[in-house]
Amino acid sequence: MKQILMFVMFASLLCWVMFAPIYKHVLLVRQAVLQKEVDYMLEIGANGTHGYVDAAMIAESRIRFTEWGFTPSELTYTVTTTNGVNGMNPSAPVLRGNGIQLEISYPFGNAFRIDRLVGMTLPPENGRLSAVGLKMSEYVP
Template sequence: MKQLLVFVLFAGMFCWLMFSPIYKHVLVIRQALLQQEANYLLEIGASGRFGYIDGAMLAESRARLAQHGFQAAALEYEVSSTTGVSADDASAPVPRGAGIRLVIRYPYDRLLDIDRLIGVEPPPEEARLAAGGMKMSEFVP
């Protein structure tokens, strides 16, 4: 009986040691892809040509991230400006000197549940990975 208990405990620890680095790697890659996409959207949206990040840009972003394995419906985007004006309205671009903020959130998708094998509680179901930034608008009317 003691040997069976040792085997079960060892098997759980062995599974965690083998697969945890893979899940952590997936988590790091997801975070990097989200940050790369946020930087790209900010670079395009805050350029002198646009001055906004509208729904069409966000739809293209969802499609790009879906190509990397993200679920498009689970992506959450938050676009705002430092002046309080809408930063997602193409008819009223954010003027030069005002900042455009973007935050992209995505759920962990139970990615860290394997950590339960060693007694580490995974993030709650409502927790999200987040990436974002702010860039000053270069749009001149």
């Protein structure tokens, strides 16, 4: 009986050791992709001809995320500015010297389920990966 118990414990530990780094790697890649997209969108949105991040840019971003295997409906975009104006309004762009902040978040999903096998505490069900960036607008009317 002890041998069977040791086999089961060893097999579950072996599975966790083999597959946990793969899931962590997926999270690292997702985090990097989120941050890359935030940086790209801010570079475009805060340049001298825009001064905003609008709904059309966000729709294009969602399409780019599908290429990486993200579910577009689970992405959350938050655009704020340092002076409190609407950073998503193309008719009233954020003027030069004011910051545009963009946050994109995505749920963890089932990436930590395998950690339960070895008794690790899982993050909350509503936990999300997020990437944040702030860039000063260069828009001059």
